[in-house]
Amino acid sequence: MNAESKKVQAQCSADKLYNFACDFRNFQRLLPPQVEEFQTDGNTCSFKVSGFIQLTLQYAEKNPYSRVAIAPASGSGSPIPFRFVMLIDARDENSCDVIVRAEIEGGNPMMTMMLKPKLRPALDNIAEQIQYFSAGI
Numbered sequence: 001m002n003a004e005s006k007k008v009q010a011q012c013s014a015d016k017l018y019n020f021a022c023d024f025r026n027f028q029r030l031l032p033p034q035v036e037e038f039q040t041d042g043n044t045c046s047f048k049v050s051g052f053i054q055l056t057l058q059y060a061e062k063n064p065y066s067r068v069a070i071a072p073a074s075g076s077g078s079p080i081p082f083r084f085v086m087l088i089d090a091r092d093e094n095s096c097d098v099i100v101r102a103e104i105e106g107g108n109p110m111m112t113m114m115l116k117p118k119l120r121p122a123l124d125n126i127a128e129q130i131q132y133f134s135a136g137i
Helices: 014-021 109-136
Strands: 002-004 008-010 035-040 044-049 053-063 067-072 082-092 095-104
Touching: 002 109, 008 109, 014 082, 014 095, 053 082, 095 109
Parallel strands: none
Antiparallel strands: 002 095, 008 095, 035 044, 044 053, 053 067, 067 082, 082 095
16 A cells, blocks of 8 residues: 655755755654654654554665655564655755655555555645755755
């Protein structure tokens, strides 16, 4: 199952947004209020989703200026295999389009069905936060 946010326009260059996305220290301000106990060393991050699960994430892919993928760290105990992907498409030297995608592969079908209706609004929220903060990147 895949879900995507709406496309938003960031007010910074694709390289600036890519560099921002490649450091977990920048992620806390993009996450919804249900995220608690956020910790990072820059290359991995861990947090608790209120009333749900503790996650540890790491970078799974970094394709300069166009794609950053994040996945659960090995041994993190994630109940489903997934990736969060930020797709960056340069418009010009001062702006880019951004889509945030969740890619869920297999896993617990019941868990996937429970997440599906909440996923799109959460991805839209992250995309909107990227758009909001992008002018200051």
